[in-house]
Amino acid sequence: MTPFTREGDVITASFEHVETDILVKLATDVQELLTDTSGVEPHSPGSRAIDRLLPAAYGDGGEDDAEFRRFTSDGLIEGKVSNAQSVIDALLSARVSGNPVRLDAAASQAWLRCLTDIRLTIAADLGIEHDDDELQPADRDRYLLDVYRWVGFVQETLINTLEVELS
Amino acid sequence: MPKTLDAIDLDVELDERLSLGAPWITLVWNDPVNLMSYVSYVFRSYFGFSKAEAERRMLQVHTEGRAVVATGTREEMERHVEAMHGFGLWATLQRVDS
Numbered sequence: 001m002t003p004f005t006r007e008g009d010v011i012t013a014s015f016e017h018v019e020t021d022i023l024v025k026l027a028t029d030v031q032e033l034l035t036d037t038s039g040v041e042p043h044s045p046g047s048r049a050i051d052r053l054l055p056a057a058y059g060d061g062g063e064d065d066a067e068f069r070r071f072t073s074d075g076l077i078e079g080k081v082s083n084a085q086s087v088i089d090a091l092l093s094a095r096v097s098g099n100p101v102r103l104d105a106a107a108s109q110a111w112l113r114c115l116t117d118i119r120l121t122i123a124a125d126l127g128i129e130h131d132d133d134e135l136q137p138a139d140r141d142r143y144l145l146d147v148y149r150w151v152g153f154v155q156e157t158l159i160n161t162l163e164v165e166l167s
Numbered sequence: 168m169p170k171t172l173d174a175i176d177l178d179v180e181l182d183e184r185l186s187l188g189a190p191w192i193t194l195v196w197n198d199p200v201n202l203m204s205y206v207s208y209v210f211r212s213y214f215g216f217s218k219a220e221a222e223r224r225m226l227q228v229h230t231e232g233r234a235v236v237a238t239g240t241r242e243e244m245e246r247h248v249e250a251m252h253g254f255g256l257w258a259t260l261q262r263v264d265s
Contacts, residue, residue, distance in 0.1 A: 052200075052257075057248045059259045072249045079253055112208075116201065116255035123200045131199045152202060159204045166211050167218070 002100075003157035011108055011161050012100040013154075020091045022147060023154075026118045027084040033121060034077045049124035053080065053117055080117055086110035108162055115155040122148045191244040193237040196257045197228050209254045210236065238263070 004013040015023065030053075037050055054076060057068040086107050094101040103111060126141050126148065127133065195206070203225055210221035214236060227234035236258075237247050244260035251258035 053252075053255070055252060055257050055259075057245065057252075057259055058261065068245065068248075072245075072252070076249065076252055112205070113254060116205065119200050120255055128199050131197070133199055156202060156204060159202070159208050163204070163208060166208070 001154065004103075004161040006161055006164070007102075010102045010104055011158070012102050013157070014100040015091065015094070017095065019150075020095055023118075023151075024088050024091055026122075026147070026151070027087045027114055030114065030117050030121055031081050031084045034080055037073075037077070049121045052120045052124050080113070083110040083114040084117070087114045108158065112155065112158055112162070115151055115158070119148060119151050119155070122151070190238050190263050191241045191260055192235045192263055193244045193247040193251070194233050194259050194261065195224075195228050195236050195251060196233045196259065197231075198257050201256060203229060206256065209251070209256060213250060213254070 001016065001019050002014045004011045033049055034053065054069060054073055056065040057072075058064040087110065090101050090103060090107060090111070122144060123129075126144060128148075206228060207218075207221045207225040210216045210224055211218060214221075216224065224234045224236060236251075237244060241260070248258045248260050
């Protein structure tokens, strides 16, 4: 991958085929996780990733949390699924055309959020809950941890490019 | 774009609102996943904080475990919390006196 750089109104980066495959798979995983929440009870053993993507707003585990999730989860899920689709579309169209990935302002924001959702989902799988958790991964988690760090690198280069616009 | 609050304004506003009744605050909590540069970027782009202020609050999240990023009515804080969840940050709201 080449880091994101600005070219006029768009920012661009190039991804290897294998990197495209990985990111498309991860974005699809996020979509599937979010569109199949019907049978998942909040704060149950199977809900760690969902709980992190849709955290409790009041943190008291009571009626306020349930009501907040009831009123906001559809919109949040719709946004996150659409962000993931933006990542998938940009990667696949870049692969078809043989050109770098090109993101306008809206797509850049979608990518920024989706890369976060991907990392939150992987972190939930790896059990990364505290600041030093990722330093001692089990051997079986080493590949996933490498992917997790690489997605962080992709996001960092995207932030570096977008930050300039705020100054 | 939500109103910008700097540290002094926030304290003043808290004092004013305390005298008017219980205000609500939005808290952002530390997590091991989100990049420090990302948290700072979200604080700048969403709340309109200056770079220095955004970094101060981001570091407060990192070192103290949480930081107040907004105060106001319950409805306003729910909107901020929803927006933070859209960004993937771990945010909650609560009454100041709770």
